[in-house]
Amino acid sequence: MSSEIKHHDLAKHIIDYGISLGADQIEAYVLFGSVRSVQIERGSIRRFTDKSNSGLGIRLIKDKSIGMASTTIFTSDSIESTVKNAYALAKVSPPDQNFNSLPNDTRQSQPIPDKFDKNIAEMPIEDFTEILLESIQEATIREDAVINGNFSVGYGERVIINSLGTERSSNQTSISGYLDVKLQDGDDVGNSYYYDAATTLKNFDYIKIGKTAGERAKKMLGSKKITTATLPILLDPESTYGTIATILASGINAFSVYNKTAFFIDKIGDKISSDKLNIIDDPFYPGGTDSASYDDEGVIPQKLSLVKEGILQTYITDSYTAPLVNLENTGHASRGSFAARPSPAPYTLQIGKGSTSKDSMLEDMKEGILLISSSLNPIGRNPQISTQINQGFFVKNGEIVHPIKNAVIGSTVFDVYEKINVVSKEIENRSGHIAPWMELLPLQVSGGK
Amino acid sequence: MLDTLEQVINEVTLSPKDFLDIRYSHTMGESFTFRNDRFDSVSNQTIGGIAIRALIDNAWGFTSIVETEKESILNAVKKVIKIAKIGSKYTDQERKISDKWVFEGKGSTKVKIDPRDIDKETKFEKVIGIEKAARKYSDRIAEASSTYQESHSNEIIVNNRGTRIENDVHVIRLMKNIVGREGTKMQNVFDSTGGSGGWELVENWVPEDEGIKAAVQAEKLLSARSPPSGKMNVIMDSSLTGVYIHEALGHAVEADGVIAKYSILEGRINEKIGIDQLDVYDDPTIPTLRGSYEYDSEGTKTKKRTIIKEGILKGYFHTLETATALDMEPKGGGRALNFNVTPLARMGNTYIDSGDMKLEEIVEIAKDGVYLRESNSGYVVPAKGQFYFNCQYGYFIENGEITDMMGNVGMSGMILEVLQNTFAIGDSWEPAFRGSCGKMGQWIPISGGGPNLGVSDLVVGGNV
Structure with missing residues (x-):
């Protein structure tokens, strides 16, 4: 019996058992996976890990009351007791009048190319180690470089079945690496890092991880404090994605819209940023680490234009929230873990490019800040931004003068979106996450000088 | 379980400088979130399995399994030793564990009122009471939510230095999170009570008082000055x-x-x-x-x-x-x-x-x-x-x-x-x-x- 059939049967058993207990509707979300990882400490191997990474979550509805239960233990006793726990909680929990129904999407989903690579699934740990040793070699920019990090390969199967007929199952592989490099000259510390992830070995640039981490650490030597000022901010593509995508995810998810805490509430068809901003969400991007042919409730998603020339096009929804905001289900249900209740989240955002070269954006900057691998993020769920500069440089007359230490950028999510001033024609594509360089009009920067 | 883990440890032969430990860990938890007049999540979580580590010739191997019978644990131990040995070929750092620190005994969080003996309705009353009081305080409260969490963990740890420990930890928490909003101005007020122990650590939080206290604060903050x-x-x-x-x-x-x-x-x-x-x-x-x-x-x-x-x-x-x-x-x-x-x-x-x-x-x-x-x-x-x-x-x-x-x-x-x-x-x-x-x-x-x-x-x- 193949593992896929076995896992499908397990999920099916959960559904049948829940219905036999008296559930009106029930959903089983099952993850089966394994992870092999290597921890690097001071440039050599510290630990090999080879472990399973599996768990199941159950959502059970009785008279509009919802009970959830989860477990990592896959014995029959444990699974049946987990279903009973969900049922018992649904029995005592007050009804949720907002709940309509679990989704019933029986359309055929199309597999996404390059989501599974048997070279990763079957890679011997020795071969994997050779890869990361090459990466470490690249990161060793100086003899005394201190290199720490972690590389992982994983395989996972996601099975979602509900009592209304939704049945989905798919496989995915992943490979990722992270290196942190520290250089020290007396009290002067240069520290930086680089991370990358892919679903196939051919798309995994492990050489770049080491090379970039090492080069960046060297550039971070000689950091200085700056004086408090109002300065334009130049974001590298990673910082653009980290800033723009994070704000958008909190800003337009229908759960927060319904609860009146989304940043861009009642803004469909309205301007939410400067007209330089265009964002598409493509769930089907081939080989995207966050691409998926169905969401975490088994619904096939839509490729969506989210922001067009600064105007918000739609919210992202799931089966619970779509009726609450009077939109159709866009198939954006996402769970932080097998134990969590789904909530809408974007897949693979593509932030549109502009027409200016990134080099001229830097050259034209009289005085400002360049951020790399950073993000200007709101504090908790507030729109206020107060972010420390960890990987940033002071720029004067188009030249990078020195890295910055002990400074904070203060703003709001609305301000950041409105101040998108110039967008580069060059983009960076990291497993489907696409972003350009972006310049923001001056923001308040508190300096330690 | 302690006996099984001991038997496994005793069956494995390692050089005196090498280290092996086996940790059984089982956690059960409950969590309820009430948000804007409805339950967001009413859930129960079980996370359980066995963690096995070996330090062989300066490199670590680690695995985890969910099976608890002796045979499966033994196989996992063999796997860990094998991968640690592979790792040792690639390390140039010295790593070891001293045999100075060996512990035997049982530990447990002191619990006066076991929350598992409190009915769900009483727990629901806490989060519903906090949420309702806050939400009804003002129409400038965009979102009120309250979460109750309890977790009960049991760990059994044995190692080849002689440590034999069983330890229980019980943690309880009651939280409130209130968001005030006026146009694009939003302010969040969060607080929690609880700790390691039982129901006695949260029972004194009067839901209505806590809800109103947070709502008053969130409202005030909407008129607060911007920070310097x-x-x-x-x-x-x-x-x-x-x-x-x-x-x-x-x-x-x-x-x-x-x-x-x-x-x-x-x-x-x-x-x-x-x-x-x-x-x-x-x-x-x-x-x-x-x-x-x-x-x-x-x-x-x-x-x-x-x-x-x-x-x-x-x-x-x-x-x-x-x-x-x-x-x-x-x-x-x-x-x-x-x-x-x-x-x-x-x-x-x-x-x-x-x-x-x-x-x-x-x-x-x-x-x-x-x-x-x-x-x-x-x-x-x-x-x-x-x-x-x-x-x-x-x-x-x-x-x-x-x-x-x-x-x-x-x-x-x-x-x-x-x-x-x-x-x-x-x-x-x-x-x-x-x-x-x-x-x-x-x-x-x-x-x-x-x-x-x-x-x-x-x-x-x-x-x-």
């Missing part, structure tokens, strides 16, 4: 002192980071890094606090850790491995979130000792600056010695007086500067910071706090 920007004198309340010392010092003295040469405080034991009056300690043995436990996930008995005494750095947080490497006592700092991860050097309850100054005196000394209250979150880059933390709200200090309220704001500082820049230590003491700390994906309960604290030259990142 620049380098200035900062006075922190006990809660913010807790997150401050956690970020500005705690993470940098976790010895796994020190060994990895990733901390600016590496090699600075017995060096003066703070003012004479500064004493900092971490104590997981204090009953009822959120970061309390009797034995850690390596089976080491916990003890109070002195981190700074009279401004001098005295200790790090240790696992067995780091304590061996630095020839210090471990004191139970090796914590793991669950069976699927390895123990890391972690904090428990981290505090600054109180001094002798009244808040009014501290404000007078500061003259101008900000008085910031209620922690929110923070992080640190120990390699650079640069940290960040933020608060929920604060007040301006103008001409030696506390004046207008301000909204939330973040702050930045350098570890080796700020502890020397402490200009006042208050006479109050409160364990006011009850949070969770994340490290390499492991979120564990911790607490912190101390007195009101005055620090000069912190960088405050407002948006005026």
Whole structure:
């Protein structure tokens, strides 16, 4: 019996058992996976890990009351007791009048190319180690470089079945690496890092991880404090994605819209940023680490234009929230873990490019800040931004003068979106996450000088 | 289970310098969130399995399984030894575990009222009561929510040095999160109660009072001034002192980071890094606090850790491995979130000792600056010695007086500067910071706090 059939049967058993207990509707979300990882400490191997990474979550509805239960233990006793726990909680929990129904999407989903690579699934740990040793070699920019990090390969199967007929199952592989490099000259510390992830070995640039981490650490030597000022901010593509995508995810998810805490509430068809901003969400991007042919409730998603020339096009929804905001289900249900209740989240955002070269954006900057691998993020769920500069440089007359230490950028999510001033024609594509360089009009920067 | 694990350990032959431990870990938890007049989530979680580690010829191997019968554990042990041996071919660092620290015994959080004996309806009443009171207080409350959580963990740890430990930890928490909104202006108020123990730690929170208290605060904050920007004198309340010392010092003295040469405080034991009056300690043995436990996930008995005494750095947080490497006592700092991860050097309850100054005196000394209250979150880059933390709200200090309220704001500082820049230590003491700390994906309960604290030259990142 193949593992896929076995896992499908397990999920099916959960559904049948829940219905036999008296559930009106029930959903089983099952993850089966394994992870092999290597921890690097001071440039050599510290630990090999080879472990399973599996768990199941159950959502059970009785008279509009919802009970959830989860477990990592896959014995029959444990699974049946987990279903009973969900049922018992649904029995005592007050009804949720907002709940309509679990989704019933029986359309055929199309597999996404390059989501599974048997070279990763079957890679011997020795071969994997050779890869990361090459990466470490690249990161060793100086003899005394201190290199720490972690590389992982994983395989996972996601099975979602509900009592209304939704049945989905798919496989995915992943490979990722992270290196942190520290250089020290007396009290002067240069520290930086680089991370990358892919679903196939051919798309995994492990050489770049080491090379970039090492080069960046060297550039971070000689950091200085700056004086408090109002300065334009130049974001590298990673910082653009980290800033723009994070704000958008909190800003337009229908759960927060319904609860009146989304940043861009009642803004469909309205301007939410400067007209330089265009964002598409493509769930089907081939080989995207966050691409998926169905969401975490088994619904096939839509490729969506989210922001067009600064105007918000739609919210992202799931089966619970779509009726609450009077939109159709866009198939954006996402769970932080097998134990969590789904909530809408974007897949693979593509932030549109502009027409200016990134080099001229830097050259034209009289005085400002360049951020790399950073993000200007709101504090908790507030729109206020107060972010420390960890990987940033002071720029004067188009030249990078020195890295910055002990400074904070203060703003709001609305301000950041409105101040998108110039967008580069060059983009960076990291497993489907696409972003350009972006310049923001001056923001308040508190300096330690 | 202890017998099974012992049998497995006894059947495995290793060289005396090699190390093997097996940890059974089983956690059951319940959590309920009530948000805007409906239950967001009513859930029960079980996380259980066995973690196996081996240190062979200077490299670690780790695996985890969910099966608990002897045969499966033995097979997993063989697998771990095999991968550790492969790893040892690629390492050039020396790693070992001393045989000095062997523990036997049982530990458990003291629980007066077991929350598992409290019916669900009573628990629901708490979160519903808090949410309703807050939401109904004003139409400017956009979202009110309250969450109840309890977890019951059992760990059994055996190793080939002779440690045999069984330890139970019970943690309970009741939270409220209120969001005030007027147009694009939003302010969030969060607070929680609870700790390690039972229902007795949350039963005194009167839902209506707590809901209204948070709603009043959220409303007030909608009219608060924007925080200032620049380098200035900062006075922190006990809660913010807790997150401050956690970020500005705690993470940098976790010895796994020190060994990895990733901390600016590496090699600075017995060096003066703070003012004479500064004493900092971490104590997981204090009953009822959120970061309390009797034995850690390596089976080491916990003890109070002195981190700074009279401004001098005295200790790090240790696992067995780091304590061996630095020839210090471990004191139970090796914590793991669950069976699927390895123990890391972690904090428990981290505090600054109180001094002798009244808040009014501290404000007078500061003259101008900000008085910031209620922690929110923070992080640190120990390699650079640069940290960040933020608060929920604060007040301006103008001409030696506390004046207008301000909204939330973040702050930045350098570890080796700020502890020397402490200009006042208050006479109050409160364990006011009850949070969770994340490290390499492991979120564990911790607490912190101390007195009101005055620090000069912190960088405050407002948006005026």
